[in-house]
Amino acid sequence: MWKWLKRVFASEHQWAAQQLSAYLDGELSPPHRAHIEAHLKECQTCAEELRTLHWTVNLTAQMPMLKAPRSFLVTEAIAQPRRTPFSVAYVYLRSATVAVAALLLVVLASDFLLPYTLPPGMPTPQIAMRKAVPVVEEVQVEEEVEKLAPPMPPVPREAQAAGKRPVATPTREEEAAKKIEAAQVSEEKMAQEPMILVAPPAEQSPDRALAPRGGGAATEQEIPAEKRVVASAVVTPTPTLPPVVPTPTPLPPHRAVEAEVAPSPQPTPLLTEPAVLPSPPWRSALRLTEMGLGLLMILLVGSTLIIRAHRSA
Amino acid sequence: MDEKALIAAARQGDTTAFNHLVLQYQDMAYTVAYRIMSDPHAAADATQEAFISAYQGLPRFRGGSFKAWLMRIVTNACYDELRRRKRHPQSSLDALHVEEPMPASPLNPSVESPEEYAERQELSRLLQVGIALLPDDQRVVLVLSDVQGFSYQEIAEAMGVPRGTVKSRLHRARARLRDYLQDREELLRARYRLASRASMQG
Numbered sequence: 001m002w003k004w005l006k007r008v009f010a011s012e013h014q015w016a017a018q019q020l021s022a023y024l025d026g027e028l029s030p031p032h033r034a035h036i037e038a039h040l041k042e043c044q045t046c047a048e049e050l051r052t053l054h055w056t057v058n059l060t061a062q063m064p065m066l067k068a069p070r071s072f073l074v075t076e077a078i079a080q081p082r083r084t085p086f087s088v089a090y091v092y093l094r095s096a097t098v099a100v101a102a103l104l105l106v107v108l109a110s111d112f113l114l115p116y117t118l119p120p121g122m123p124t125p126q127i128a129m130r131k132a133v134p135v136v137e138e139v140q141v142e143e144e145v146e147k148l149a150p151p152m153p154p155v156p157r158e159a160q161a162a163g164k165r166p167v168a169t170p171t172r173e174e175e176a177a178k179k180i181e182a183a184q185v186s187e188e189k190m191a192q193e194p195m196i197l198v199a200p201p202a203e204q205s206p207d208r209a210l211a212p213r214g215g216g217a218a219t220e221q222e223i224p225a226e227k228r229v230v231a232s233a234v235v236t237p238t239p240t241l242p243p244v245v246p247t248p249t250p251l252p253p254h255r256a257v258e259a260e261v262a263p264s265p266q267p268t269p270l271l272t273e274p275a276v277l278p279s280p281p282w283r284s285a286l287r288l289t290e291m292g293l294g295l296l297m298i299l300l301v302g303s304t305l306i307i308r309a310h311r312s313a
Numbered sequence: 314m315d316e317k318a319l320i321a322a323a324r325q326g327d328t329t330a331f332n333h334l335v336l337q338y339q340d341m342a343y344t345v346a347y348r349i350m351s352d353p354h355a356a357a358d359a360t361q362e363a364f365i366s367a368y369q370g371l372p373r374f375r376g377g378s379f380k381a382w383l384m385r386i387v388t389n390a391c392y393d394e395l396r397r398r399k400r401h402p403q404s405s406l407d408a409l410h411v412e413e414p415m416p417a418s419p420l421n422p423s424v425e426s427p428e429e430y431a432e433r434q435e436l437s438r439l440l441q442v443g444i445a446l447l448p449d450d451q452r453v454v455l456v457l458s459d460v461q462g463f464s465y466q467e468i469a470e471a472m473g474v475p476r477g478t479v480k481s482r483l484h485r486a487r488a489r490l491r492d493y494l495q496d497r498e499e500l501l502r503a504r505y506r507l508a509s510r511a512s513m514q515g
Binding site (some may be wrong): 018020022025027052055056057059060061062063064065066067068069070071072073074075076223230 | 435480490505507
């Protein structure tokens with residue numbers, strides 16, 4: 001118990017010792033002042049402490065007021081505000097802060113105001129790309145076929161008339177079919193117009209029709225007039241071959257795989273609703289700019305406040 | 314013109330009005346600066362800086378105690394000079410070889426004799442050495458309180474610290490100065506010694 005009392009008394013003594021100067025100056029509240037006075041009656045140490053402090057204060061109070069060695073009057077020239085490094089830095093920092101703040105506002109406004117959606121009725125780039133792909137693929141297939149297929153030899157007419165299909169590799173069939181079709185078209189045109197092998201008999205004598213050229217011996221056999229006329233009437237059009245339906249040319253293996261993987265594109269109707277585009281690459285750059293300006297803004301504001309505190313101090 | 318009128322005129326840019334205030338407070342400002350700096354040249358520079366800052370800062374003065382406001386500026390000027398001297402430390406002996414400046418009040422034979430005047434000057438010189446050995450914060454509080462007679466509230470405003478901080482710093486400063494004086498009590502005149510009843514009553 002004595003140790004507890006000693007501990008309590010020690011803490012109270014320490015507290016009282018700390019209050020002696022304030023007690024001396026009359027700066028304590030009435031309750032604290034009464035407590036100190038009660039403690040001083042019991043504690044000789046604090047009483048002696050108070051006495052020595054009082055002696056020190058009395059001696060210090062006797063120090064005289066000094067006379068200014070010169071005049072410290074202020075003139076207009078002296079009173080002009082001087083531009084210390086802190087004040088110069090403060091002006092520049094403040095201007096830089098305002099400029100960065102304005103720039104940041106402009107960047108933020110452009111980020112929010114620029115539209116994310118397209119106007120309605122406008123085809124999306126994805127659909128346009130789908131439409132363009134089959135054309136490109138067809139052209140590529142045709143080009144590859146042309147590269148792989150060697151040039152076709154001219155097909156004789158006798159073979160066409162006989163209806164024989166020329167023997168060709170699978171890659172040449174389509175090419176051959178196209179040529180056959182072209183030849184048929186030209187024959188049809190020729191069949192519609194009578195073939196005139198000789199001049200009309202009423203107009204020309206046979207001898208004159210076969211007048212040799214160049215005065216030499218006759219190179220062609222003389223054809224009797226009756227036979228010529230009959231020949232002209234008998235000429236019938238060349239029997240046409242049945243139309244050859246070109247079979248689809250099998251694609252090379254690698255193109256066949258691609259055809260299986262990529263199904264043939266089907267035209268889709270245009271979208272009428274506005275599509276949401278993915279964000280363009282420049283928007284990420286805009287976001288980075290915003291972050292950089294924000295960090296710079298924080299740095300400038302902090303520096304400006306520090307410089308301002310130094311100036312006021 | 315009273316002080317408020319001078320302050321109002323000075324805020325309008327009247328340099329003459331402000332110089333009236335300078336003449337009124339320059340001795341006190343210089344005394345505070347010297348007691349803090351313990352160097353007459355540094356004290357003069359700090360005092361001049363303080364009055365220039367006060368003239369330029371008058372638009373920010375919002376009333377109250379002009380003396381406390383001015384002493385705050387003087388204290389800040391002294392702190393700046395002390396920090397500058399710490400960056401370029403001088404010899405520790407310079408603070409001890411203080412040359413006591415001329416007192417503002419000349420010798421008044423009706424109040425004290427020449428011997429007493431000389432003894433008071435010697436005491437002041439010894440006290441100045443003891444004050445110069447205190448830490449900066451304790452020194453400023455002691456000078457404003459015991460040398461200039463400022464209240465705790467005025468000191469708190471001048472230093473920009475809480476009132477409780479003023480109380481604790483002042484107590485520690487007085488205790489250290491007391492220990493310094495007790496160690497050199499033989500240098501004091503008899504009437505200033507602790508053991509003497511006359512020094513307690515003085």
